[in-house]
Amino acid sequence: MIVMENICKTYRVQRRSAGIKEACRSLFCRDYEYIHALDNVSFTIHDGEMIGYMGPNGAGKSSTIKILSGILVPDSGKCEIDGLTPWKNRVAHVSRIGVVFGQRSQLWWDIPVIDSFELLRDIYAVPEKRYRENLEELTELLQLSELLKTPTRQLSLGQRMRCEIAAALVHSPSLLFLDEPTIGLDAVSKLAVRDFIRRQNSEHGTTVILTTHDMQDIAAIARRVILIGKGRILLDGTLDDIRREGGADDLEKAAAGLYRKLEIS
DSSP states (O other): OEEEEEEEEEEEEEEOOSSHHHHHHHTTSOEEEEEEEEEEEEEEEOTTOEEEEEOSTTSSHHHHHHHHTTSSOOSEEEEEETTBOTTTSHHHHHTTEEEEETTSOOSOTTSBHHHHHHHHHHHTTOOHHHHHHHHHHHHHHTTOTTTTTSBGGGSOHHHHHHHHHHHHHTTOOSEEEEESTTTTOOHHHHHHHHHHHHHHHHHHOOEEEEEOSOHHHHHHHOSEEEEEETTEEEEEEOHHHHHHHHTOSSHHHHHHHHHHHHTOO
């Protein structure tokens, strides 16, 4: 179970105007702006849930995922996942989670995909028998047999994302974070990824937290939606709640209407 209570995270960002004069001035007198990425964020997610975590750019979605995965330390608040604090118990925590960032890779760029999988097996100390079983299942379900011997840099975006998802699951995590996993994918690849995520949840009980701007991804995967805007949780409910609050049956229009209504777009 995931419990977040009153999590806050603020970033200090340097600002300056253009030009040589301003660049020289910034050497001696710097101006900073404080960005409140998360402001008393609280929610509870139970084992086996599939959550759509949505909001406009800069709402705080990625900061939340990074805190939940132990990458970031919040300024204040409490976060526990199955009794562990992610940034304090990192070794035990990361062995139970899988993370896919749509714009970053955990695969080594210049070596075949299978070699990356082997390295991840050693990093997570996955027993050989379980690794082979997982690899066989993932290869079949994500259609990776023709890709395993190919260097990552030679894969298309859709092929790489399928391999990224497999890499995140090779150690059988109970919790899967997906941050924009279908960004840039074609329609066929998107359908394959959505189907696989649903199957992973139904067959293995994997808890899934999905952040995306693609409302079709949300509709296909999530059973519950959490809306964040300007660092605050603004809605925690279902897709029907999004439609009702946004004033439209179409999810894209409903989300846009809700963003305008809440003044977070």
